[in-house]
Amino acid sequence: xxxxxxxxxxxxxxxxxxxxxxxxxxxxxxxxxxxxxxxxxxxxxxxxxxxxxxxxxxxxxxxxxxxxxxxxxxxxxxxxxxxxxxxxxxxxxxxxxxxxxxxxxxxxxxxxxxxxxxxxxxxxxxxxxxxxxxxxxxxxxxxxxxxxxxxxxxxxxxxxxxxxxxxxxxx
Numbered sequence: 001x002x003x004x005x006x007x008x009x010x011x012x013x014x015x016x017x018x019x020x021x022x023x024x025x026x027x028x029x030x031x032x033x034x035x036x037x038x039x040x041x042x043x044x045x046x047x048x049x050x051x052x053x054x055x056x057x058x059x060x061x062x063x064x065x066x067x068x069x070x071x072x073x074x075x076x077x078x079x080x081x082x083x084x085x086x087x088x089x090x091x092x093x094x095x096x097x098x099x100x101x102x103x104x105x106x107x108x109x110x111x112x113x114x115x116x117x118x119x120x121x122x123x124x125x126x127x128x129x130x131x132x133x134x135x136x137x138x139x140x141x142x143x144x145x146x147x148x149x150x151x152x153x154x155x156x157x158x159x160x161x162x163x164x165x166x167x168x169x170x171x
Contacts, residue, residue, distance in 0.1 A: 024093045025086065031055055032082050041082040045072065048080055055089065057098035060135060067092075103163055110159040120156040 031054045033039075035047040043051065048071070049064050059067060071084045092098065101109075113129055114121055121129070123146065130137040130145065137145065148165070149157040 020094065021090060024090045027055060028086055028089045028093070029082070032085065036082070042079040045076070045078055045080050048085070052089070052098070055093065056100070057092060058100045059098040061138070062135070063098065106163045106166070107160065110163070114159070119160065120154070120158045122156045123150050126150070126157055
């Protein structure tokens with residue numbers, strides 16, 4: 001019901017919706033331009049995930065793959081054009097899709113993996129969970145997470161510290 005009320009409210013105040021769209025367009029263009037090295041309104045397809053994440057969205061690898069397929073040319077060129085990316089990304093931001101998982105949910109997830117409530121997971125445990133369960137991390141994703149998460153002295157992840165570092169501030 002809240003969604004219907006919100007839609008009705010937006011329908012009554014088109015100026016607010018237009019302002020939000022204009023703000024999203026600027027954010028998307030700014031993020032896109034960082035990777036538009038030739039200044040020709042195209043970016044390497046491999047940069048799209050980074051651009052999307054810089055806009056506060058956290059799609060899974062499968063969702064990212066689908067999204068790229070949606071904005072890619074009929075004959076893939078290895079590049080994504082701003083004119084195809086902009087409307088799709090605007091819609092994602094308007095719908096608040098791919099929002100980051102809340103901090104308390106992340107903490108509960110780590111606690112499930114740490115039944116002894118030690119407050120940490122060893123590097124070996126983390127690798128096992130991230131590569132053998134659910135949607136497995138790729139080698140590159142695993143290396144990136146380990147470099148950010150693992151304390152080199154203890155060779156473990158103190159997950160409360162890691163979550164605090166990872167959480168996106170919504171404001």
